[in-house]
Amino acid sequence: MYGNAYIDPNDKAAMMIAGEDPDKLAAFEARIARGEKIEPKDWMPKEYRKQLIRMIEQHGHSEIIGALPEGTWITRAPGFRRKLALMAKVQDEVGHAQLLYSAAETLGKSREAMINDLITGKSKYSNVFNYPAYTWADACIIAWLIDAGAIINQVANAKGSYGPYCRALDRICTEESFHLKYGHDNVVTLATGTPKQREMVQAALTRWWPPIMHFFGPSDKISNHTEILMRWKVKMASNDDMRQQFLNMYVPKIWDLGLTLPDKNLKKNAEGKWEYTEPDWEEFKRVINGGGPCNAERLAVRRDAEERGRWVREALNTADSKYIVPLA
Amino acid sequence: MNTEAIKELLYKMADDLLIIGHRNSEWTGLGPILEEDISFSSMAQDKIGQAQALYVLLNDLGEQEPDTVAFTRNANQFHSSQLVELPNGEYDFSLVRHFLYDHADQLRFEALANSSYEPLAKVARKVKGELKYHVFHANTWFVKLGSANEESHKRMQDAVNLAWNYALGMFEESKFEDELIADGVFEGEAKLKEKWLANITPLFLKAGLSIPDGNTWAPVLGGRRGTHTEHLGPLVEEMSEVFRYDPTAEW
Numbered sequence: 001m002y003g004n005a006y007i008d009p010n011d012k013a014a015m016m017i018a019g020e021d022p023d024k025l026a027a028f029e030a031r032i033a034r035g036e037k038i039e040p041k042d043w044m045p046k047e048y049r050k051q052l053i054r055m056i057e058q059h060g061h062s063e064i065i066g067a068l069p070e071g072t073w074i075t076r077a078p079g080f081r082r083k084l085a086l087m088a089k090v091q092d093e094v095g096h097a098q099l100l101y102s103a104a105e106t107l108g109k110s111r112e113a114m115i116n117d118l119i120t121g122k123s124k125y126s127n128v129f130n131y132p133a134y135t136w137a138d139a140c141i142i143a144w145l146i147d148a149g150a151i152i153n154q155v156a157n158a159k160g161s162y163g164p165y166c167r168a169l170d171r172i173c174t175e176e177s178f179h180l181k182y183g184h185d186n187v188v189t190l191a192t193g194t195p196k197q198r199e200m201v202q203a204a205l206t207r208w209w210p211p212i213m214h215f216f217g218p219s220d221k222i223s224n225h226t227e228i229l230m231r232w233k234v235k236m237a238s239n240d241d242m243r244q245q246f247l248n249m250y251v252p253k254i255w256d257l258g259l260t261l262p263d264k265n266l267k268k269n270a271e272g273k274w275e276y277t278e279p280d281w282e283e284f285k286r287v288i289n290g291g292g293p294c295n296a297e298r299l300a301v302r303r304d305a306e307e308r309g310r311w312v313r314e315a316l317n318t319a320d321s322k323y324i325v326p327l328a
Numbered sequence: 329m330n331t332e333a334i335k336e337l338l339y340k341m342a343d344d345l346l347i348i349g350h351r352n353s354e355w356t357g358l359g360p361i362l363e364e365d366i367s368f369s370s371m372a373q374d375k376i377g378q379a380q381a382l383y384v385l386l387n388d389l390g391e392q393e394p395d396t397v398a399f400t401r402n403a404n405q406f407h408s409s410q411l412v413e414l415p416n417g418e419y420d421f422s423l424v425r426h427f428l429y430d431h432a433d434q435l436r437f438e439a440l441a442n443s444s445y446e447p448l449a450k451v452a453r454k455v456k457g458e459l460k461y462h463v464f465h466a467n468t469w470f471v472k473l474g475s476a477n478e479e480s481h482k483r484m485q486d487a488v489n490l491a492w493n494y495a496l497g498m499f500e501e502s503k504f505e506d507e508l509i510a511d512g513v514f515e516g517e518a519k520l521k522e523k524w525l526a527n528i529t530p531l532f533l534k535a536g537l538s539i540p541d542g543n544t545w546a547p548v549l550g551g552r553r554g555t556h557t558e559h560l561g562p563l564v565e566e567m568s569e570v571f572r573y574d575p576t577a578e579w
Contacts, residue, residue, distance in 0.1 A: 064357065064362070067356060067357035067365075068357050071356045071357040071358075073570075074353050074354075074356055075350060075353065075354060075563075075566050075567060076566055076567065076569045076570050077570065078399065078570040078571040078573075078579035079395040079399060079571060079579050080376065080380045080394055080395060080398065082579055083376060084373055084376055084377060084380075087353055087356065087369055087372060087373050087376070088369075088373060090356050090357065090369070091356065091365075091366055091369035091370065091373070094356070094357065094362055094365045094366055094369070095362075095366055097362055098362045098363070098366070101362075136570040136573075189578065189579065193574075193577050193578060194574050194576055194577045196573065196574045196577070197574060197577050301357075301358070305357070305358040305359070305360075308358075308360070308418060308419070309359065309360025309361065309364075309419060310360075311360075311479050311480060311483065312360035312361065312364075312419055312473070312480075313360060313361060314477065314479070314480075315472065315473050315476035315477055315479070315480035316361075316472070316476070318476045318477050
């Protein structure tokens with residue numbers, strides 16, 4: 001090996017572009033800086049491809065795993081209006097997974113490979129779905145506040161650099177905005193309803209607050225690594241900025257409904273920033289690594305669905321060959 | 329026109345739609361491929377919407393509000409056929425039931441589009457347009473899986489054998505049958521069944537599947553009169569769990 005090829009393994013930024021053609025890389029970065037979208041057949045750094053696959057795939061997984069806690073309430077939704085709306089909402093989420101897996105496939109990983117990595121635990125999904133939806137009110141809080149968080153994240157990512165992902169996100173955000181209305185309407189109904197309803201929605205909100213605070217991920221100290229991803233418009237906003245935006249938009253709405261949040265330190269300071277008790281990041285890590293209340297159950301349900309559906313997929317793969325029952 | 333007869337007709341159709349819609353919705357998140365999750369959910373939404381439209385007609389005839397009727401009755405007050413309440417089982421059974429049920433429903437609503445009871449005819453004209461797609465979906469999968477490979481063929485044939493007598497139970501006659509026919513409200517179950525057999529027979533042939541031997545036919549009756557399997561009780565209980573949690577509440 002000739003000299004100067006050594007890359008300091010601690011220099012994450014250098015590791016990310018190691019071995020890339022400098023001219024192509026410069027042209028690629030210039031396109032992104034001009035606000036152009038990168039399309040599937042365009043040249044892109046290996047790390048860009050890898051990070052996008054990881055991100056889009058995880059997003060897709062979150063949609064199908066997210067369908068599980070809400071889906072269990074479809075069969076129990078109270079009344080036609082709620083039942084029909086929840087069915088349509090969860091159906092949208094599954095449709096989002098379909099859109100996202102298609103977007104990730106344009107980067108070279110098949111849907112089957114992605115689902116396989118999901119059920120073997122190799123790839124992650126949003127941590128919030130490792131918590132249970134105990135009551136109808138939990139499903140309502142998810143529909144309002146988790147979807148609200150997702151919108152903040154996705155609206156930011158929709159301005160990213162990879163064309164297929166941005167276009168999928170534009171469609172997804174339109175649908176999510178209806179979910180938000182649906183969730184808000186449900187929470188308002190419960191919060192302004194009978195004492196039993198108010199009690200159930202307050203309990204659900206209290207339960208969901210820690211996972212909601214975890215939703216945008218740990219506080220990110222800007223590193224070289226993040227800087228490159230931001231320059232490539234893969235990562236569009238810092239976790240803390242998104243969390244601030246969420247608190248700013250939704251805490252007042254929650255308080256308006258007469259609901260309380262289980263954080264005595266939560267307040268907006270003189271500079272207009274929200275102060276809060278630092279979320280328990282140890283808990284976050286524990287759950288993301290499989291130790292949450294529902295990780296095992298969610299993956300088991302998904303694995304079971306994959307296993308039970310295997311024969312259907314195999315039958316579909318038999319192209320147009322027609323099976324003839326043997327005569328003897 | 330005999331209002332009691334019309335009510336009975338509406339109840340059995342609405343209850344069938346509500347229960348099969350509920351069962352279809354249980355596939356959400358669990359389908360064999362994402363596209364089928366989405367299809368079953370679409371059909372479930374149509375069915376439940378159709379059920380609601382029929383409960384509105386019942387409400388117009390003096391019955392209680394659609395939500396009250398759907399979410400507060402006990403299992404023995406449902407007029408649905410036993411076919412629709414059976415658990416989803418595997419995708420083979422769900423699909424075969426969907427095929428057998430939707431062919432019957434499509435013919436039922438096509439006939440009712442000309443019903444002398446105009447409010448029902450109006451609903452039927454809208455519903456039959458939706459059912460066209462349900463039947464299209466059922467046919468595509470029935471033919472494909474019936475003939476794709478040995479396992480899929482066997483699974484589908486087993487599901488047909490299991491569902492068949494329950495499917496015949498859909499055509500259980502009402503005590504008002506003659507009146508409904510005479511008044512031009514509905515052409516009657518016997519005629520419907522005849523048309524249903526004529527429609528599905530060529531599709532069985534195309535799928536390489538067999539209709540069970542005529543000697544074994546034994547329609548499972550009783551659903552229309554409130555006699556149900558052990559599966560409907562838990563379904564109804566689950567469906568009304570939140571609604572009953574606080575009956576004084578608006579949800």
